[in-house]
Amino acid sequence: MVKRELTNQMEEVEMSVEMGDQVLGSGTTAPARAAGVTKASRQVSDPVMDLQKVHVFYGDYEAVREVDLPIASREITAFIGPSGCGKSTLLRSFNRMNDLIPGARVEGKVLYHGVDIYGPDVDAIEVRRRVGMVFQKPNPFPKSIFDNIAYGPRVLGRSKKDMDGIVEQSLTRAALWDEVKDKLDESGMALSGGQQQRLCIARCIAVNPDIILMDEPCASLDPIATAKIEDLMRELAEDYTIVIVTHNMQQAARVADRTAFFTAEVDGQNVRHGRLVEFDLTEDIFLNPRRSTEDYISGRFG
Amino acid sequence: MPAFEFFQTVPITDFLFGTEWAPLFADPEFGVLPLVSGTLVITGIACLVALPIGLLLTAMYLSEYAADKTRRTLKPILEILAGIPTVIFGFFALEFVTAVLLKNIWPQTEVFNALSAGLVMGVMIIPTVASLSEDAMSAVPRGLREGAYALGSSRRQVTLKVVVPAALSGIVAAFVLGVSRAIGETMIVAVAAGLQPNLSLNVFEGMQTMTSFIAAAGSGDQPTGSIGYQTIFAVGALLFLMTLVMNLFSIRMVRKYREVYE
Numbered sequence: 113m114v115k116r117e118l119t120n121q122m123e124e125v126e127m128s129v130e131m132g133d134q135v136l137g138s139g140t141t142a143p144a145r146a147a148g149v150t151k152a153s154r155q156v157s158d159p160v161m162d163l164q165k166v167h168v169f170y171g172d173y174e175a176v177r178e179v180d181l182p183i184a185s186r187e188i189t190a191f192i193g194p195s196g197c198g199k200s201t202l203l204r205s206f207n208r209m210n211d212l213i214p215g216a217r218v219e220g221k222v223l224y225h226g227v228d229i230y231g232p233d234v235d236a237i238e239v240r241r242r243v244g245m246v247f248q249k250p251n252p253f254p255k256s257i258f259d260n261i262a263y264g265p266r267v268l269g270r271s272k273k274d275m276d277g278i279v280e281q282s283l284t285r286a287a288l289w290d291e292v293k294d295k296l297d298e299s300g301m302a303l304s305g306g307q308q309q310r311l312c313i314a315r316c317i318a319v320n321p322d323i324i325l326m327d328e329p330c331a332s333l334d335p336i337a338t339a340k341i342e343d344l345m346r347e348l349a350e351d352y353t354i355v356i357v358t359h360n361m362q363q364a365a366r367v368a369d370r371t372a373f374f375t376a377e378v379d380g381q382n383v384r385h386g387r388l389v390e391f392d393l394t395e396d397i398f399l400n401p402r403r404s405t406e407d408y409i410s411g412r413f414g
Numbered sequence: 415m416p417a418f419e420f421f422q423t424v425p426i427t428d429f430l431f432g433t434e435w436a437p438l439f440a441d442p443e444f445g446v447l448p449l450v451s452g453t454l455v456i457t458g459i460a461c462l463v464a465l466p467i468g469l470l471l472t473a474m475y476l477s478e479y480a481a482d483k484t485r486r487t488l489k490p491i492l493e494i495l496a497g498i499p500t501v502i503f504g505f506f507a508l509e510f511v512t513a514v515l516l517k518n519i520w521p522q523t524e525v526f527n528a529l530s531a532g533l534v535m536g537v538m539i540i541p542t543v544a545s546l547s548e549d550a551m552s553a554v555p556r557g558l559r560e561g562a563y564a565l566g567s568s569r570r571q572v573t574l575k576v577v578v579p580a581a582l583s584g585i586v587a588a589f590v591l592g593v594s595r596a597i598g599e600t601m602i603v604a605v606a607a608g609l610q611p612n613l614s615l616n617v618f619e620g621m622q623t624m625t626s627f628i629a630a631a632g633s634g635d636q637p638t639g640s641i642g643y644q645t646i647f648a649v650g651a652l653l654f655l656m657t658l659v660m661n662l663f664s665i666r667m668v669r670k671y672r673e674v675y676e
């Protein structure tokens with residue numbers, strides 16, 4: 113039942129993605145959005161993903177404690193906060209990547225279009241097809257550029273004759289096509305770090321997900337490659353919902369519509385737990401932060 | 415250079431293409447083909463056992479499916495199995511596999527036969543093949559697996575489409591090592607397959623392999639310098655060449671198909 117529901121929801125999502133282009137139009141440019149002239153209202157209405165009282169455990173250790181967080185559709189949500197406060201851990205609960213870690217466990221509800229992805233009838237594989245992920249360290253497969261992109265569609269059973277089209281579209285969408293179109297059969301590992309990361313984004317887009325999670329996608333890149341990825345994120349946010357973890361305050365300020373600030377709190381037993389401190393529109397977080405958030409942000413700016 | 419002297423007496427074409435092997439008889443024949451075919455048939459059976467079980471099942475299970483704890487228990491057991499003296503496997507083949515199993519299923523099975531030697535030899539090399547290919551698969555970076563899972567692959571797809579191709583060179587190396595052990599193995603074949611040279615593909619018959627000939631001839635007293643003595647070296651040289659060619663071939667194959675992840 114639940115799985116059927118999930119599938120129906122997904123069909124609606126696909127329709128709304130198509131309609132979305134018309135509704136939003138080419139719309140606001142990136143700087144304008146970041147400066148606050150956006151469609152975003154303070155309250156997240158009709159969230160794509162909604163975390164309700166989410167706790168994440170590694171064995172007995174509670175790494176993330178009680179997070180309530182709605183993710184708005186076709187916006188960029190940034191996670192910021194000091195190292196070890198559970199940003200990656202929480203992000204990985206969005207597509208059940210935590211399932212791969214022995215002993216990891218999630219409590220509370222992670223609702224995707226109203227369906228709890230940790231519900232008994234939900235298949236983690238189905239979830240990951242809807243919620244893609246880009247990692248900190250670019251991790252292209254040691255296969256050709258073409259096969260890297262084609263991997264996901266092949267797993268989904270897409271037919272061979274569609275493949276050339278999918279590969280070109282995905283690479284174009286990830287702003288990589290012009291750089292690689294003449295060497296699609298060379299190894300993806302032979303590209304530069306920034307190109308590899310865009311290849312990974314293209315690979316992710318190729319399965320047409322609804323949400324893209326990015327865990328510090330620019331951490332290993334130089335400023336120019338970083339700027340390219342940031343532009344790309346703004347473009348992708350027209351069609352996709354993006355959640356990004358970053359240690360770079362300017363990056364959050366530049367790209368994110370909303371920002372969630374996390375910190376690690378020490379409890380009575382001297383154990384650290386990740387908590388969500390503040391979640392708001394990015395400009396509000398950066399213009400009038402709460403005390404703890406301000407300390408963190410200004411600490412970074414010096 | 416006894417092998418060299420051997421080829422001064424026996425033309426190399428007679429050696430390589432002759433179909434009768436009776437070097438120690440009064441009227442000697444030096445066609446090595448029966449030994450080569452015996453070696454290949456028995457090694458082939460061993461591969462048919464060890465490749466699917468060792469590589470596909472054991473290594474893939476241990477590396478991608480088993481819980482950490484299971485792996486930590488099973489792997490040392492595998493490695494102990496790899497150390498069992500082969501003469502024990504030989505008697506296991508003769509007394510159990512032939513006498514109890516094969517005789518009941520196929521009554522025409524001879525006491526000494528290639529099938530039981532091959533099967534047991536396959537079992538013998540499973541630990542080597544499994545343990546080394548598991549090492550190669552475990553060495554594939556976590557990031558690659560995560561990338562594949564994040565695209566919605568099942569565990570089987572991750573294993574077959576990402577991990578195995580990335581670990582291919584290590585897996586082939588494990589397999590080549592296993593096959594080399596099988597080709598070089600002496601005791602199992604001497605005990606279970608008999609010492610009768612036999613140019614045949616009938617696995618229910620006894621066969622002699624190159625190594626079991628060397629062992630048998632070497633333990634008899636061949637006067638140094640006699641043709642029988644030289645024969646041992648000629649067969650040894652051929653055995654060496656065959657393993658060399660196999661290794662070169664697999665190196666080429668790996669170069670062509672491997673996926674470099676560093």
Ligand SMILES: Nc1ncnc2c1ncn2[C@@H]1O[C@H](COP(=O)(O)OP(=O)(O)OP(=O)(O)O)[C@@H](O)[C@H]1O
Binds near residue numbers: 200
């Ligand atoms: N696989 C794991 N097993 C056990 N504990 C873990 C595991 N991964 C992370 N942790 C712990 O959970 C807490 C949160 O880690 P997490 O990686 O989510 O933090 P983070 O905010 O992403 O940090 P960073 O900014 O350094 O990436 C840390 O205390 C960490 O030690």
Ligand SMILES: [Mg+2]
Binds near residue numbers: 200201
């Ligand atoms: Mg992290």
